[in-house]
Amino acid sequence: MSTLLHSVEVDFQTDFAIFSALDTLEAPVDRGTFATAGEGWVIASTGTKYARVHAVAERWSAAPPAATGWEDTDELPFCATTGSLRLGGFDEFSDPLNLDGFGWGRVQVCARGRHRYHYSSWVDVDAMPPEEWLLRFFPVLGEPDPLAGPPRILGGAVDPHDEVRLLANDLQAAAHVVSDAGLTTTFERLAERLAARLEAVGAALTELVMSGRAHIEFVSGRDTLAPDEPFVLRAQRPQGLLVLP
Numbered sequence: 049m050s051t052l053l054h055s056v057e058v059d060f061q062t063d064f065a066i067f068s069a070l071d072t073l074e075a076p077v078d079r080g081t082f083a084t085a086g087e088g089w090v091i092a093s094t095g096t097k098y099a100r101v102h103a104v105a106e107r108w109s110a111a112p113p114a115a116t117g118w119e120d121t122d123e124l125p126f127c128a129t130t131g132s133l134r135l136g137g138f139d140e141f142s143d144p145l146n147l148d149g150f151g152w153g154r155v156q157v158c159a160r161g162r163h164r165y166h167y168s169s170w171v172d173v174d175a176m177p178p179e180e181w182l183l184r185f186f187p188v189l190g191e192p193d194p195l196a197g198p199p200r201i202l203g204g205a206v207d208p209h210d211e212v213r214l215l216a217n218d219l220q221a222a223a224h225v226v227s228d229a230g231l232t233t234t235f236e237r238l239a240e241r242l243a244a245r246l247e248a249v250g251a252a253l254t255e256l257v258m259s260g261r262a263h264i265e266f267v268s269g270r271d272t273l274a275p276d277e278p279f280v281l282r283a284q285r286p287q288g289l290l291v292l293p
Contacts, residue, residue, distance in 0.1 A: 050110035050186065057104040058135060058142035059178065067092040067101055069135035069155075069183055071128055071147060082120055082202060083157040084218065088129035090155055090183060095162035096171065100178035105135050105145045108186040111154075115182065118158040119203030125192035126155040126185060135183065145185070153187040154197065163203055195241045202243060215244055215252035 072088025083092040094101060106112070115121060131148035134141040161179035165171050219238075239246040 050108045050112050052112070053107045053109055054146045055104060055106040056135070056142045056145045057102070059100075059102050060137040060141075061173075062094050062099045062101060062137040063097065065094045065097050065099060067094050067099075067103065067135075067137060067181065069105055069133055069145075071130045071133040071144075082159075082200065083122055083124065085124040085126045085155050085157075087127040088133075090124070090126060090135075090157065092157060092159070092181070093162075094179055096165040096173065098173060099162075100173045100176070101137070101181060102178045103135050103142070103181040103183070105133065105142065105183040106185065107145060107147060107150070108184055111186050111188070112156065112184050115156065115158045115184070117160070118182070118201075119160040120162060120201060121156065121158045121198075122200040123154055123156045123197035125152065125196075127152045127192070128185075133185075147185060150185065150187065152192050153185060156182075156184040156186075158182040158184075160203070195237060199240055200243045211244065211248050212251045212255050215242060215248055216255040218242055219249075219252055 069090040069092075070088065083090060085091075128147035128150035131146065131150065132144040133147050134144050136142055159179060159181045161177065164176065235246060235249050238244075239249045242249070244252075
């Protein structure tokens with residue numbers, strides 16, 4: 049049975065639609081379609097550039113009960129570095145959430161209210177209820193696996209013009225998380241886990257190459273897609289496998 053150990057909350061307004069939970073000064077800029085996480089950071093994307101947000105972060109002793117009533121949900125590997133995590137926008141940050149001794153675990157990210165507008169919408173956010181966000185951190189056994197857990201759920205439609213670019217960002221984030229342990233999976237599982245079309249996953253890998261963020265090498269009898277630092281991503285095409293070392 050899981051127990052809620054600690055929680056903090058904060059109200060703030062975003063800039064550039066960036067919402068973060070940090071216990072490190074080293075965090076990436078890419079947000080992906082919804083949220084990404086790694087060693088000491090969770091970076092999420094609100095629905096519009098200057099969104100008002102009410103956010104809660106919780107630490108649980110084990111996997112928490114199922115979250116209900118949320119439009120968007122995902123579950124990601126997360127590693128605490130300093131053990132003191134704060135969440136917020138550019139200026140306002142919460143009191144620290146105590147993650148002392150947490151190490152590698154997972155974070156469940158939930159949100160509602162992101163689909164009322166778009167990034168550049170000219171809306172009076174002060175006249176609207178704030179977006180609501182919930183981050184629930186909990187320990188797990190074993191190596192971090194970015195494809196474990198339930199499939200991502202997004203309540204609104206993704207702009208088809210942005211789908212491939214945003215999937216490329218998600219694949220970069222996944223590669224970063226497992227850069228040491230490595231992961232072998234199929235394109236089909238990636239598509240299911242990222243709630244994306246199978247064709248879009250392949251196009252996203254191509255985007256990484258065409259945008260100059262990766263290059264193709266032929267190593268040990270396989271085609272290898274190796275993005276520029278700090279990400280490493282390899283695709284083994286003959287067997288339809290994606291390898292994220």
